[in-house]
Amino acid sequence: xxxxxxxxxxxxxxxxxxxxxxxxxxxxxxxxxxxxxxxxxxxxxxxxxxxxxxxxxxxxxxxxxxxxxxxxxxxxxxxxxxxxxxxxxxxxxxxxxxxxxxxxxxxxxxxxxxxxxxxxxxxxxxxxxxxxxxxxxxxxxxxxxxxxxxxxxxxxxxxxxxxxxxxxxxxxxxxxxxxxxxxxxxxxxxxxxxxxxxxxxxxxxxxxxxxxxxxxxxxxxxxxxxxxxxxxxxxxxxxxxxxxxxxxxxxxxxxxxxxxxxxxxxxxxxxxxxxxxxxxxxxxxxxxxxxxxxxxxxxxxxxxxxxxxxxxxxxx
Amino acid sequence: xxxxxxxxxxxxxxxxxxxxxxxxxxxxxxxxxxxxxxxxxxxxxxxxxxxxxxxxxxxxxxxxxxxxxxxxxxxxxxxxxxxxxxxxxxxxxxxxxxxxxxxxxxxxxxxxxxxxxxxxxxxxxxxxxxxxxxxxxxxxxxxxxxxxxxxxxxxxxxxxxxxxxxxxxxxxxxxxxxxxxxxxxxxxxxxxxxxxxxxxxxxxxxxxxxxxxxxxxxxxxxxxxxxxxxxxxxxxxxxxxxxxxxxxxxxxxxxxxxxxxxxxxxxxxxxxxxxxxxxxxxxxxxxxxxxxxxxxxxxxxxxxxxxxxxxxxxxxxxxxxxxxxxxxxxxxxxxxxxxxxxxxxxxxxxxxxxxxxxxxxxxxxxxxxx
Numbered sequence: 001x002x003x004x005x006x007x008x009x010x011x012x013x014x015x016x017x018x019x020x021x022x023x024x025x026x027x028x029x030x031x032x033x034x035x036x037x038x039x040x041x042x043x044x045x046x047x048x049x050x051x052x053x054x055x056x057x058x059x060x061x062x063x064x065x066x067x068x069x070x071x072x073x074x075x076x077x078x079x080x081x082x083x084x085x086x087x088x089x090x091x092x093x094x095x096x097x098x099x100x101x102x103x104x105x106x107x108x109x110x111x112x113x114x115x116x117x118x119x120x121x122x123x124x125x126x127x128x129x130x131x132x133x134x135x136x137x138x139x140x141x142x143x144x145x146x147x148x149x150x151x152x153x154x155x156x157x158x159x160x161x162x163x164x165x166x167x168x169x170x171x172x173x174x175x176x177x178x179x180x181x182x183x184x185x186x187x188x189x190x191x192x193x194x195x196x197x198x199x200x201x202x203x204x205x206x207x208x209x210x211x212x213x214x215x216x217x218x219x220x221x222x223x224x225x226x227x228x229x230x231x232x233x234x235x236x237x238x239x240x241x242x243x244x245x246x247x248x249x250x251x252x253x254x255x256x257x258x259x260x261x262x263x264x265x266x267x268x269x270x271x272x273x274x275x276x277x278x279x280x281x282x283x284x285x286x287x288x289x290x291x292x293x294x295x296x297x298x299x300x301x302x303x304x305x306x307x308x309x310x311x312x313x314x315x316x
Numbered sequence: 317x318x319x320x321x322x323x324x325x326x327x328x329x330x331x332x333x334x335x336x337x338x339x340x341x342x343x344x345x346x347x348x349x350x351x352x353x354x355x356x357x358x359x360x361x362x363x364x365x366x367x368x369x370x371x372x373x374x375x376x377x378x379x380x381x382x383x384x385x386x387x388x389x390x391x392x393x394x395x396x397x398x399x400x401x402x403x404x405x406x407x408x409x410x411x412x413x414x415x416x417x418x419x420x421x422x423x424x425x426x427x428x429x430x431x432x433x434x435x436x437x438x439x440x441x442x443x444x445x446x447x448x449x450x451x452x453x454x455x456x457x458x459x460x461x462x463x464x465x466x467x468x469x470x471x472x473x474x475x476x477x478x479x480x481x482x483x484x485x486x487x488x489x490x491x492x493x494x495x496x497x498x499x500x501x502x503x504x505x506x507x508x509x510x511x512x513x514x515x516x517x518x519x520x521x522x523x524x525x526x527x528x529x530x531x532x533x534x535x536x537x538x539x540x541x542x543x544x545x546x547x548x549x550x551x552x553x554x555x556x557x558x559x560x561x562x563x564x565x566x567x568x569x570x571x572x573x574x575x576x577x578x579x580x581x582x583x584x585x586x587x588x589x590x591x592x593x594x595x596x597x598x599x600x601x602x603x604x605x606x607x608x609x610x611x612x613x614x615x616x617x618x619x620x621x622x623x624x625x626x627x628x629x630x631x632x633x634x635x636x637x638x639x640x641x642x643x644x645x646x647x648x649x650x651x652x653x654x655x656x657x658x659x660x661x662x663x664x665x666x667x668x669x670x671x672x673x674x675x676x677x678x679x680x681x682x683x684x685x686x
Contacts (some may be wrong), residue, residue, distance in 0.1 A: 050347065117362075118360045121359070121360075122359055122360070132359060132363075133364065134362045134363075135596050140578065167394035199604070199605050202602075203602070203605040203606055221602045239531075243607075244607050244609070245607065246607055246618070246619050246621060246622055247607065247609060250619075250621065274610060274611075274620070275620055276610075276611050276612055276617075276620055276621070276650075277612070277650075277652070278610070278652050
């Protein structure tokens with residue numbers, strides 16, 4: 001490679017074929033370059049009369065933003081696009097973690113340059129921290145080709161691969177319906193919404209659009225009282241009830257029994273997780289003997305009532 | 317269907333290796349010193365687990381010839397022991413735990429039979445005077461490879477002279493030729509996994525129909541062997557009660573109840589990781605759509621009232637069709653299920669073992685699960 005200073009105008013910034021870094025925010029880099037100069041020159045290759053950036057995209061953009069006219073670069077004579085992309089991958093990968101979107105784009109570029117699925121799965125997925133399976137490769141390629149709204153969501157929210165995979169399982173149209181619902185939620189809830197929705201639609205044989213046209217969902221989506229977070233949460237709860245109808249009925253039965261018993265505040269009655277075990281845990285706090293006695297008196301009163309049995313007896 | 321055989325050079329001279337190769341004249345064979353070529357082949361496949369099921373790997377087992385069945389934490393086990401003469405299975409059932417447990421793995425036959433027999437001898441000596449149940453069908457299908465290995469008859473002839481062992485060959489196949497050629501004994505149980513017709517058809521890729529399995533069981537009973545059945549995994553699906561009822565009716569019409577050593581019941585269960593695998597490998601499967609929630613061991617199971625309803629339906633069908641006296645047990649269930657459905661609470665796995673072992677005259681046990 002040959003060191004040279006080339007005009008920034010000679011660099012074709014529209015040609016992103018070797019670009020891997022997508023992260024925004026050049027401020028730190030610009031400050032560093034302003035103070036110390038450009039320590040490590042980007043690598044470029046020739047493309048006709050101009051140059052294409054192979055590595056150092058952020059550095060070149062920072063220099064441009066700082067008003068540099070010339071950019072110190074290393075010019076490679078390599079012309080094989082696959083080799084150049086691998087160079088970009090090696091240099092970037094040696095210094096930082098790739099985001100999921102960057103990984104997707106890299107795999108997509110390698111794929112477009114003719115690298116076989118087998119090689120991509122075996123040689124590229126493991127160093128990218130992805131399971132070496134064709135299914136994961138397909139998911140990444142699908143992410144690379146996804147609509148901008150999905151890519152923006154992944155870029156902004158950094159969802160887990162499981163969430164991305166579940167989201168990409170829906171049609172492009174359904175994804176657009178889902179994204180506003182997912183944005184306010186945390187990752188676990190995002191995943192739960194996607195999985196419950198997918199399962200309900202498959203189980204009942206109805207498309208997402210028709211499900212969301214139902215009265216319950218429409219009243220959530222059209223509500224002017226609810227914030228986006230509240231809407232997302234209400235939709236999540238609604239989906240969970242549809243996905244687990246028997247569990248939901250038992251939970252409602254349990255809550256209803258507590259209401260009938262006028263269960264005292266400050267004492268909690270908790271069924272075993274998912275009612276898997278046949279017991280209820282009662283707990284309360286006390287700061288004195290008197291408080292302890294008062295709680296026991298309330299429980300003794302409840303113990304004498306017939307409605308108590310409903311806490312233990314599910315319909316099963 | 318096995319498409320290629322890899323032979324570990326260290327196992328090439330074993331008699332069982334030679335027999336398998338002789339019985340597979342049309343299958344390409346490679347002799348290798350390491351497993352690497354097999355792993356490469358699986359890794360290169362679109363479906364590495366499915367690819368593993370097409371590869372037969374003949375090698376030596378290094379130890380642990382008999383192991384306790386791992387069961388699952390926090391549920392009642394049945395004190396079963398397993399012989400891992402085979403690992404993995406050429407059938408491809410969507411719900412199979414081996415996909416997760418073994419990962420991408422060839423169908424492996426351990427060919428050092430002499431060494432294995434010495435291991436079994438040592439195990440049996442340690443348990444002398446106590447009944448125990450042991451089988452080869454936990455990490456593979458006991459008979460799926462028998463047309464190639466012809467080991468069933470050998471195993472039977474070994475165990476028929478060890479009367480404190482109940483030896484079970486558990487299968488979904490109809491490869492019973494080797495069994496029919498062996499001398500029957502009351503402590504040798506040939507058992508079949510059964511399911512409703514729609515579940516078997518949709519979820520048990522490569523397995524014969526349930527009716528063919530029942531026909532095979534009838535042949536085996538006619539030959540003089542006792543049999544067992546495993547309704548596992550029981551699956552809730554539209555019309556499940558009628559569908560299972562029909563199979564149970566047919567089963568008890570074809571097989572005399574007093575020749576059925578045991579029937580086990582286990583509802584569909586899988587870890588969250590296996591659920592993901594089923595969704596990936598079997599996108600048309602409806603199993604992950606059931607109302608399943610995490611159990612005490614972290615595995616997903618049907619919500620308990622649904623599960624109990626399922627068991628109740630099966631047990632009622634068994635009783636209605638003349639199966640009152642057949643010992644039933646649960647696989648990986650808790651005391652509540654035992655108590656509510658079978659009206660017994662074995663408490664410990666030893667109790668299950670005792671209840672299942674004694675149906676041979678003179679065994680000395682009077683425990684019954686019914």
